[in-house]
Amino acid sequence: MKLDPFYLIVDSASWIERLVPLGVKLVQLRIKDMEEPAVRLEVRAARTICAKHDCQLIVNDYWQLAIEEGCDFVHLGQEDLATANLAAIRRAGIRLGLSTHDNIELETALAAAPDYIALGPIYPTILKAMKWAPQGLDRIAEWRTRVGDLPLVAIGGLNIERIDGAFAHDADSAAVVTDITRNSDPEARTREWIAATARWR
Numbered sequence: 001m002k003l004d005p006f007y008l009i010v011d012s013a014s015w016i017e018r019l020v021p022l023g024v025k026l027v028q029l030r031i032k033d034m035e036e037p038a039v040r041l042e043v044r045a046a047r048t049i050c051a052k053h054d055c056q057l058i059v060n061d062y063w064q065l066a067i068e069e070g071c072d073f074v075h076l077g078q079e080d081l082a083t084a085n086l087a088a089i090r091r092a093g094i095r096l097g098l099s100t101h102d103n104i105e106l107e108t109a110l111a112a113a114p115d116y117i118a119l120g121p122i123y124p125t126i127l128k129a130m131k132w133a134p135q136g137l138d139r140i141a142e143w144r145t146r147v148g149d150l151p152l153v154a155i156g157g158l159n160i161e162r163i164d165g166a167f168a169h170d171a172d173s174a175a176v177v178t179d180i181t182r183n184s185d186p187e188a189r190t191r192e193w194i195a196a197t198a199r200w201r
């Protein structure tokens with residue numbers, strides 16, 4: 001499986017409606033602090049938009065909703081993984097991406113046979129408090145030797161100026177939130193990301 005090199009992460013279907021039609025091919029719906037019925041509606045809307053634009057939708061955390069709503073890719077962190085029913089996810093034919101931040105997490109993740117591994121935070125992130133220091137670029141290369149051919153996603157503090165470094169150290173995809181959603185012109189920034197990742201596509 002090949003992941004698009006530009007991996008957009010947003011917290012609502014309305015962001016997806018705004019940005020996916022610009023040519024985004026890989027997007028994660030990452031919703032926090034919302035009641036499940038409302039999340040379900042967001043997932044449904046996101047799925048419809050992504051299907052229309054041939055964009056791969058990845059649902060963060062809500063693996064049961066993803067199964068019920070007929071989605072085909074979920075992302076889980078280590079705490080999510082500890083309580084998720086992997087057999088049910090697999091039975092539903094859903095692909096799985098997993099977060100890693102250190103060696104033990106990588107071993108745990110690889111044991112779950114995921115469809116990609118994410119490593120972060122590569123740089124400091126303003127999106128959420130994290131207990132891990134920034135990994136740095138060399139850590140991406142180290143992870144590459146450990147994951148072999150498995151797709152590797154770099155995340156955390158990435159921006160257009162930093163993505164070539166991530167790819168040069170053998171990431172397959174660069175995930176981003178705030179460089180786009182907190183930009184004064186998210187549409188223009190999305191177009192810049194699509195262009196800047198073109199040579200890795």
Ligand SMILES: Cc1ncc(COP(=O)(O)OP(=O)(O)O)c(N)n1
Pocket residue numbers: 028030060061075076077078079080097098099118119120153155175
């Ligand atoms: C691509 C990607 N990588 C890492 C994460 C983080 O997942 P997690 O550790 O479960 O934290 P939350 O995003 O759920 O707060 C991610 N979502 N996507």
Ligand SMILES: Cc1nc(C(=O)O)sc1CCOP(=O)(O)O
Pocket residue numbers: 099100101119120121122124125126127128155156157158175176177178179
């Ligand atoms: C959601 C998330 N997970 C991370 C991890 O390291 O697992 S870093 C991160 C935040 C990514 O946002 P931004 O691109 O704004 O830094």
Ligand SMILES: [Mg+2]
Pocket residue numbers: 060061075076077080
């Ligand atoms: Mg999570």
